Amino acid sequence: MTTDSLTKALDAAEAHCVERGEKLTPVRKRVLELVLEADGPVKAYDLLEALKPGPGSAKPPTVYRALDFLMTAGLVHKVEALNAFVGCSHTHDHDEHGGGAELFICSDCGAVEERHGAPLPMNAPAGFTIQRSVVEHFGQCANCHPG
Amino acid sequence: MTTDSLTKALDAAEAHCVERGEKLTPVRKRVLELVLEADGPVKAYDLLEALKPGPGSAKPPTVYRALDFLMTAGLVHKVEALNAFVGCSHTHDHDEHGGGAELFICSDCGAVEERHGAPLPMNAPAGFTIQRSVVEHFGQCANCHPG
DNA sequence: AATCCGAATGTTATAATATCACGCCTCAAA
């Protein structure tokens, strides 16, 4: 991600929060910036390290609170199978398509693609009502194919 | 799960391992039994507790080793979003359908249904090769609907 | 201005999840 598009993404995120009546505070903005800067899914404790060049602040609750806020705001997603976090790459409402994002994660280079609208399976058990779906695919992206 | 069907499941699991040239040792069998007995997804440290009525054995590696074995053998699946484990409810090869199981987990009663047959996304990024998929749906099963 | 309130953050501690490293035992092949 270029410096320029990063700035734009942060501005857009700030606007998104304001629309929702919430605040993208400095800590939250910094955490989002770190997530967006990262090449791939990023770990909470790596964020924690990155947050404390100064001696003081930055204990685990700081980063987990920021991540919770960003996830609720739809700006960041958790990769459950990795215990790691990725920046959201799009702007529309996540609930529009009946649930969660679908993530494609390259195990070689860490690239993450987010898709939506997953034609969610017609083979659900009878009468099962889906509230939340976790869909994560791991493999190789087009750039990382051996062949 | 009835005592009877539990016994049958354990016998089948043992046969499955033997076919693969592996051994369902007492520890592994006991862990599988505990997972199968549970009402829903079960945590590693709950298994650990259940394993040590006697003072001695049962440290974390014991249960994690058994779980790794059982997962590799396809007898148990991990629910990534819960850091918990469920018994596999079927016998055929998990790779037949192009990858992982699809889990439907009732947030109210813990019931887990496992389905297969690759809901596989037609909207994968171009050139992306999927090696492993994690698909977990959370919601209410037919028995737990308020309405 | 003074007060109050609630959200956000700081801070300490601890819980919950998972792995490493080493050594011993057993069983079977050579």
Next chain:
DNA sequence: TTTGAGGCGTGATATTATAACATTCGGATT
């Protein structure tokens, strides 16, 4: 008998996440 691999016991440690309480800060109310 020697040897080697797999399985397991054990102690320590790494990693991930939350609980609980104090403090700060900005805006609303008086």
